[in-house]
Amino acid sequence: MNITRTIKYEADRVKGFGDEVMKVPGCEKLKDCIQCGTCSGVCPLSVYMDYTPRQVMELTRFDFKKEVLSSKTIWLCASCYACTCECPREIRITDIMYELKQRAIHEGVYPRKFPIPVLAQEFEKMVTANGRISEMPLVMKLFMKTDPLGAMGNWQMGLDLMKTGRFSLASEKINNREQLAKMFAAAEEKA
Numbered sequence: 001m002n003i004t005r006t007i008k009y010e011a012d013r014v015k016g017f018g019d020e021v022m023k024v025p026g027c028e029k030l031k032d033c034i035q036c037g038t039c040s041g042v043c044p045l046s047v048y049m050d051y052t053p054r055q056v057m058e059l060t061r062f063d064f065k066k067e068v069l070s071s072k073t074i075w076l077c078a079s080c081y082a083c084t085c086e087c088p089r090e091i092r093i094t095d096i097m098y099e100l101k102q103r104a105i106h107e108g109v110y111p112r113k114f115p116i117p118v119l120a121q122e123f124e125k126m127v128t129a130n131g132r133i134s135e136m137p138l139v140m141k142l143f144m145k146t147d148p149l150g151a152m153g154n155w156q157m158g159l160d161l162m163k164t165g166r167f168s169l170a171s172e173k174i175n176n177r178e179q180l181a182k183m184f185a186a187a188e189e190k191a
């Protein structure tokens, strides 16, 4: 993937966005970024990203909301925490990526047909409703929403996984789903 290099204009900023992110617990130190690029250097996935982790930090801090929320970078982040461990300013880059992902889903601005945000949403819906995921329905929903023909190209792998017990057709649900709903409601209230 090519790194995006475009001129940014003052008019593209959504004033207050960076401050909002930096108020979230765990994201406060973003203001201390010195743009050293260590995070981009250690990130195993930065070569596939449209903005490097360093760029995402800077764009976030300076209010370029659209750029970061619609970037593929936040979805390609594999949460390996290498950047967070190495950052000389102890910035929790991985947690900031999570915060940006949540905002992207909340605002519906994630890249369309990109599988990772679609998977995250379907996963969350299924766990909220049933307390567990059901592998086959989850995978089918993912393919239907991102790449309907892709399911045909992967049937052999699905079959092999089923044969070895690594992939299930069963629809899974926990008991006492009302209690789970109450827990989610309480967590929402506190958020």
Ligand code: SF4
Residues within 6 Å of the ligand: 032, 033, 034, 035, 036, 037, 038, 039, 040, 053, 054, 057, 086, 087, 088, 089, 090, 091, 093
């Ligand atoms: S490693 Fe830390 S200080 Fe350096 S660019 Fe990344 S976030 Fe900023």
Ligand code: SF4
Residues within 6 Å of the ligand: 039, 042, 043, 044, 045, 046, 053, 076, 077, 078, 079, 080, 081, 082, 083, 084, 093, 094, 097
């Ligand atoms: S946590 Fe994400 S951004 Fe940081 S190094 Fe790992 S993949 Fe890259």
